[in-house]
Amino acid sequence: MERFQYRRVLKWMIVLAIFIFFGKMVWENWVQVKEASFTIRPLLLLLSTLIFAFSYFIQIWAWYLITLKLGIALTGWETLEGWFYSQLGKYLPGKVWLLLSRFYFYESKGKSKSMISVALYVEMVTIILGAAFLFLASLLFLKEAETFHLAGGMEWIVGCLILGFIFLHPRVLQKVLNWILSLFGKEPVSLSISYLDLMVILLICILSWIGGGIGFSIFIHSFFSMPSQHLLFLTGALAFSSTLGLIALFAPGGLGVREGALAYLLSNLMPGAIAVIISVLTRFWMTLIEIGLIGVIYLISVFRKRTERRRFNV
Numbered sequence: 001m002e003r004f005q006y007r008r009v010l011k012w013m014i015v016l017a018i019f020i021f022f023g024k025m026v027w028e029n030w031v032q033v034k035e036a037s038f039t040i041r042p043l044l045l046l047l048s049t050l051i052f053a054f055s056y057f058i059q060i061w062a063w064y065l066i067t068l069k070l071g072i073a074l075t076g077w078e079t080l081e082g083w084f085y086s087q088l089g090k091y092l093p094g095k096v097w098l099l100l101s102r103f104y105f106y107e108s109k110g111k112s113k114s115m116i117s118v119a120l121y122v123e124m125v126t127i128i129l130g131a132a133f134l135f136l137a138s139l140l141f142l143k144e145a146e147t148f149h150l151a152g153g154m155e156w157i158v159g160c161l162i163l164g165f166i167f168l169h170p171r172v173l174q175k176v177l178n179w180i181l182s183l184f185g186k187e188p189v190s191l192s193i194s195y196l197d198l199m200v201i202l203l204i205c206i207l208s209w210i211g212g213g214i215g216f217s218i219f220i221h222s223f224f225s226m227p228s229q230h231l232l233f234l235t236g237a238l239a240f241s242s243t244l245g246l247i248a249l250f251a252p253g254g255l256g257v258r259e260g261a262l263a264y265l266l267s268n269l270m271p272g273a274i275a276v277i278i279s280v281l282t283r284f285w286m287t288l289i290e291i292g293l294i295g296v297i298y299l300i301s302v303f304r305k306r307t308e309r310r311r312f313n314v
Helices: 002-028 030-035 042-069 076-091 096-107 113-139 146-150 153-167 170-183 195-221 228-247 257-266 272-313
Strands: none
Touching: 042 076, 042 113, 042 195, 042 272, 076 096, 076 272, 096 113, 113 153, 113 170, 113 195, 113 228, 153 170, 170 195, 195 228, 195 272, 228 257, 257 272
């Protein structure tokens, strides 16, 4: 118990240290912040929120296709419920809660435990690969990343793409998954999904990241003017930082990690202090959208249940 408490305190200390560093950077460079032209544009803010919210439904489409191919698909509404409710698990230390909540939701519907695990694994892989492809591609169009270009950027992009497509092959995914399962003493599973299906799912994940990136870019434009030519890099930066926050097990919701990575990448386009402010504002903006969508799904679910009860009583 004491060991668990020690780890939890250490995790929050790391997150706190990151934000203290942010605060120090902004304080020391306050002149840059005062000189920045921050102007709130409500219509752009609303548009960015709607576009970013829509990107979640594109990702849910990818998740539904995964479950459909693995034979554990639920109805459209149940898929929405299970996916959105599981997102609350991101805000607890250790990303296992996100996975477990959706696992138990599908298990309660009588779905195969092994196939649920496979579906979660496939989703995680395609999300991460989609983000990686976008980020690497975005670096090619960022003139400010001179070091990357001098190091032979195109060769790295091609090499990483090839490795990514190899890793996405069902046989490779199955071997990696069974190796992970063996570490936990679990029985091996068979990945009954074709390479073409995985490519389609990966494409949908990339489209989801692109949708989110467009919303993110418009969000920045809603209060801070930036050249539109940086749209691809902003999309890649958001995808990379969000993925980094997702796999950072010690940070609830990627808190601090996502902001740090995003601020670092944005500092290629703007002063560091402003990049920090934008990264923190992005955290609040994205969290409000997520909580808002979960709330809407919950209210609609309650309304649907009440309507069904009335019909049953009649």
